[in-house]
Amino acid sequence: MTGTSHLITGTALGLAFISTQHTTPMQVLGATLVCAIASLLPDIDAENSTIKVWVSGKGGTPLTDAIISKRDRNGAIGTLLYALFGGIEFVIRQLLEQLITVVSKVVPHRGPTHYFITSFVVALCITILGLIFAHSSLYGIAFFIGYTAHILGDMCTHSGVTALKPFSANTYYVLPKFLRFKTEAFSLSEGIVVTAVVGISLAIIYL
DSSP: OOHHHHHHHHHHHHHHHHTTSOOOHHHHHHHHHHHHHHHHGGGGGSTTOHHHHHHHTTTOSHHHHHHSOTGGGOHHHHHHHHHHHHHHHHHHHHHHHHHHHHHHHHOOTTSGGGOHHHHHHHHHHHHHHHHHHTSOSHHHHHHHHHHHHHHHHHTTBSSOBOTTTTTOOOOBOSSOGGGOBOSSSOOHHHHHHHHHHHHHHHHHHHO
8 A cells, every 4th residue: 555545544544533532632633643653654664665755854744734734824823833743743753764774674574563463562652651641542542543554554455464473474465356456556446445444434523
């Protein structure tokens, strides 16, 4: 699945969950940012991945731009929020750049970063930190949704994912063979998957 599709599906599912919680506007923005980053994070082991382009700074601040539209940036509050989240995105990018440098040298593509156990363990750590410092599990759950959505998205491709390692070495798929698509380029099948996920997410949000 392409990076853009990972970002859209992971963030959409995250927003669907967030919409069911009693949250403040700041919590919504924070959890959405966490979910968006998590939806791209498993590909820190891949060359020329969307998250590597984002971390390098070549793409500006796409996550902040997606969360806070140009219209919402008008006025003092909008400008302040945009500057705040843009700054947070910058700091996260610097930290991820160091992480990517280490991981890309020792981890093969669709290896440990694409295991469900990795998603669970990291999300659990974030949940614990969230409960300690923010008295909320929202951010850990948002991370888990975004990260797991990425793995499930890659399970829709021809390559599949050994998602249950280290418990099972089998390659797993979500879709039947005739509906699976290639990772390198956007396809009709991928578009159908993305549309279905966004549609389900919107139904949860508005119904």
